Amino acid sequence: MGISPGMQGGGFEAGAAIRAATSTAKKRGEHQFPGKLFVVEGIDGSGKSTQLSLLHKWLQSRGFGVVFSEWNSSPLVKDTTKLGKKKKLLTPATFSLIHSTDFADRTERSILPLLKAGAVVLCDRYMYTAFARDVARGMDREWVRDLYGFAVQPTVAFYFRVPLETAIGRLLDARDGFKFYEAGMDLGLSDDAEESFRLFQGRIIDEYEKMIPEFGLTVIDATLPIEIQQTRVRQIVKSHIANAAELRMQP
């Protein structure tokens, strides 16, 4: 990770930002909690939520203590996010900050204590969603990564890779139209929601692709049949929890 072109000299800026990024990376590597954290990532329409839900049911049926946490679901922050979206108050910076606040609340009150207690925690979207979306909105790459310096490194982060057209086809089949921020309409890329969605999600895919080597994301081909994807996901998860008898609630 280099220093972005947005940076200037003087004050605490450059050196401190680098130190922050390093200490962040160090902290993320240190997670030694007994629990396990599996997260799914990918653009809307990649099928990641379906896969996570199938994984959830499978883990439960095998007697694991499993808890699920969804992106953007903190009760403490929800009203603020809703206000910002409804009244279109959010800029790329405040969009980024309010989502990190939501994530912090879930991390502090749910994810971290659960991992300490030895649960299997499943997250539908994780910090990588912020890295992809916020950077696609023009936020500085390092700044966003530093912002999430408090986050725990997942045991496995699955990235459901799907061509843009496949995802759009799935979404249009399932519902009519796109929401304002989801389509990146705040960026003024296009007045047409579908076209804006296409351009914005294209940028997000580019960011995800860069993160595969950076964070060691596990890529799943999301164009394959659902059953085949799930088999692959379960195999990988199994390899991380096979010997973890303490994660089980019941034999």
Next chain:
Amino acid sequence: MRETYGKILPGMDLSHVNGKLIVIEGTDGAGRTTQIELLKPWLEELGHAVLDTGMTRSTLAGDGIRRAKEGVNLGRVTQNLFYATDFVDRFENAIVPALRAGFIVLTDRYVYSLMARAIVRGADAQWIRSIYSVALKPDAVFYLRLGIEQLVPRVVFSRGFDYWESGMDLYPGQDMYESFCNYQTALLAEFDRLSEEFKFETVDASADVRSVFSQLKVKILGLLENDSRKQFVSMLAMRANGGVMLKAEEDAIAAAARKHSVTRDLELVSRPFTAHTSSGNGNGHSTIQNLKP
């Protein structure tokens, strides 16, 4: 040109941010709000447009923070980020647009208070600095400093103990008085450290309100003198000469202006503005005459 502490937010053009950003910092009970209430009308009388702003006053996150603080469920990281959301919303939608329009922005606390609170709550110092690296460097930071012995009676005897002001989230199990003292002492130490790092101008806040106000006025006039007064004088001279001003004349006016004391500045800046607002017809010419050596 304006500078930030490192990062620049998307869409933020720093080339014409010409107003003055004046920060009033200090712990709880140091009299920041009182001073801003005095400074604002004074500056407006001098003819400056003033925006005052402070924590949790954002349209986006103000109410959310207040609601979250009603309970005791607000985690430390969450709290820091919620405040950062509030700050950036005000920064992008109020502070920067006002500065761009040539306003004086008086802010009741700035990123330093937010850093101090975060650090005292165990946040990584580099992490919180990185978040606030998007903030503009202000033109001045006045740190109203109050020792712990004066701070306790001022805060506690006027409005009683408040859960968050007492840092009860940090020291559960202590009574509010113990917690308050521990929390405010830790904050003071952090403020003193930040004061050195960011070159705050310390003002002794244990003095009475009027004397603190006078000190602040002198400092602010000194700050405004450099460019805004000079610009104003140039503008008057331009008018006096039918829009054309000779370089030598400009220099002479500037040199003359430098000789005058702060008190004189006050008269100089205030008089023509008052004339404008009352009659709509400034007598700038005579002001220039007065200035000639």
